[in-house]
Amino acid sequence: MRDFSTDHRWLSVNTATVRAQWPLDRIVDECARRGIRAISPWRDQVAAVGLDKIAKAVREHGLELSGYCRGGMFPAADAAGLQVALDDNRRAVDEAKTLNAACLVLVVGALPGALAGRAVHKDLTRSRAQVHDGIAATLEYARSVGMPLAIEPLHPMYAADRACVNTLEQALDLCDALDPDRSGALGVAVDVYHVWWDPKLQAQIERAGRERLLAFHVCDWLLPTRDLLNDRGMMGDGVIDIPRIRGWVEAAGFAGYSEVEIFSAEDWWTRDGGEVLDTCVARHRSAV
Amino acid sequence: MRDFSTDHRWLSVNTATVRAQWPLDRIVDECARRGIRAISPWRDQVAAVGLDKIAKAVREHGLELSGYCRGGMFPAADAAGLQVALDDNRRAVDEAKTLNAACLVLVVGALPGALAGRAVHKDLTRSRAQVHDGIAATLEYARSVGMPLAIEPLHPMYAADRACVNTLEQALDLCDALDPDRSGALGVAVDVYHVWWDPKLQAQIERAGRERLLAFHVCDWLLPTRDLLNDRGMMGDGVIDIPRIRGWVEAAGFAGYSEVEIFSAEDWWTRDGGEVLDTCVARHRSAV
Numbered sequence: 001m002r003d004f005s006t007d008h009r010w011l012s013v014n015t016a017t018v019r020a021q022w023p024l025d026r027i028v029d030e031c032a033r034r035g036i037r038a039i040s041p042w043r044d045q046v047a048a049v050g051l052d053k054i055a056k057a058v059r060e061h062g063l064e065l066s067g068y069c070r071g072g073m074f075p076a077a078d079a080a081g082l083q084v085a086l087d088d089n090r091r092a093v094d095e096a097k098t099l100n101a102a103c104l105v106l107v108v109g110a111l112p113g114a115l116a117g118r119a120v121h122k123d124l125t126r127s128r129a130q131v132h133d134g135i136a137a138t139l140e141y142a143r144s145v146g147m148p149l150a151i152e153p154l155h156p157m158y159a160a161d162r163a164c165v166n167t168l169e170q171a172l173d174l175c176d177a178l179d180p181d182r183s184g185a186l187g188v189a190v191d192v193y194h195v196w197w198d199p200k201l202q203a204q205i206e207r208a209g210r211e212r213l214l215a216f217h218v219c220d221w222l223l224p225t226r227d228l229l230n231d232r233g234m235m236g237d238g239v240i241d242i243p244r245i246r247g248w249v250e251a252a253g254f255a256g257y258s259e260v261e262i263f264s265a266e267d268w269w270t271r272d273g274g275e276v277l278d279t280c281v282a283r284h285r286s287a288v
Numbered sequence: 289m290r291d292f293s294t295d296h297r298w299l300s301v302n303t304a305t306v307r308a309q310w311p312l313d314r315i316v317d318e319c320a321r322r323g324i325r326a327i328s329p330w331r332d333q334v335a336a337v338g339l340d341k342i343a344k345a346v347r348e349h350g351l352e353l354s355g356y357c358r359g360g361m362f363p364a365a366d367a368a369g370l371q372v373a374l375d376d377n378r379r380a381v382d383e384a385k386t387l388n389a390a391c392l393v394l395v396v397g398a399l400p401g402a403l404a405g406r407a408v409h410k411d412l413t414r415s416r417a418q419v420h421d422g423i424a425a426t427l428e429y430a431r432s433v434g435m436p437l438a439i440e441p442l443h444p445m446y447a448a449d450r451a452c453v454n455t456l457e458q459a460l461d462l463c464d465a466l467d468p469d470r471s472g473a474l475g476v477a478v479d480v481y482h483v484w485w486d487p488k489l490q491a492q493i494e495r496a497g498r499e500r501l502l503a504f505h506v507c508d509w510l511l512p513t514r515d516l517l518n519d520r521g522m523m524g525d526g527v528i529d530i531p532r533i534r535g536w537v538e539a540a541g542f543a544g545y546s547e548v549e550i551f552s553a554e555d556w557w558t559r560d561g562g563e564v565l566d567t568c569v570a571r572h573r574s575a576v
Binding site: 111114117118119122123124128155156157159160161164166167170196197198199221223224225228239240241 | 399402405406407410411412416443444445447448449452454455458484485486487509511512513516527528529
């Protein structure tokens, strides 16, 4: 297992972590001047500044992208909605390619309409079939341009509205179905926040192996957790045994960045952005 | 699958559903006069009125107990704490027996101290081992007095503080380890709120079968869910396809009560208790 205690060369910052403080061009600058070598930006943050401008800034700073957030959201109420989703995923692949991202992260979606508060049906099985088909279609295009897709299983508390892929086992079953040769074109993003509770986690990380482990995300689970979406903790402030999980991931062959992704409406998003990044650096060394 | 649309003979009310409105003796009376044939009370509600008084009221009204809430909470920081938990579970078995409950529900516990906001360690594997051993010890006594134990897998969002058994598969693995003969002494409580998201749910319900399916709990998952603990919905107000899951449970041989258990600090606990019970009866017919 790599020693993170003396430097932060394997730290990546998911730019949602300081999204409330700064626009993306400023985030890129602030990361670069702290010696942070990688980021993972969100599409809306890129769009707000401009894709070409961000691509240029990333290039000039020599930053890598540990991932690009995000594709997915496949399930739809009708065929027209499915086509809109597929078209949008194709654009996400193109943007990821322009930014030279290591992978496009897929948050696959769940019950159509649920994110807006009104699900049009309750059939998770149907949504899961649409996710399978949506990934298959997107994978065909992503393969052709050489952009790996990383399915991110989300915590089961998001099964209704954000992702109906809720365990690593389920994500890997999709990978096996759609990329049986383990070509590297399809894999998973393992975010400790979503999977730390899973009694099968270690076994499924082993199953994933190097070819499927495309991204590793960290934050922490707070006690109490006051909000289902925006109350994630800084590494070390919660109950997740992050080093243990990183050990499993690295034993399975993962050697990439450890990406900090914290949504925190009442705490970290209210602090000075510099303080947040400095804390990410410190906790990367002490608690990851 | 049984037709629930014309009567409520298979409705049970978990008494937490109106715990904010009434003491347990009043709840017993209110259920009985609505023709509700079964309840599932909590230990603190029983203790507040008195075990003998409740046992007498239940007998006089001819009420059944679909379960008794709850045993469990096995993990502890040290040997003394484990012994306290085992002693308390023995008392819970005795109370369940006095009340002639169908089973004692086990919410198994998770990281010691976490429920009070301060986990003494982060090792879920250790907690899971203590849960295994705690159930084994309690089962020995429960068998001797003829009280079935029902392990309730809780939603993964409670893995830190309430239960480190978080899927039906995991609960059934425990059952297989501790009661390989499927004697009926150990099984599971399937609460749709905790398991509805699970892609393996149908298969695991089939695996459980009649001998292991000791209780079936219903409520609904609201969009949005505003609180991790006390924002459960009335059946029909959320996104869970309850009839589908009941169909699976009954196909596997379950023929018992459908127990309504709603924790709802901002909604149902603020309403008139009679309105809540009347709504439970109506929704049992229309949405379960």
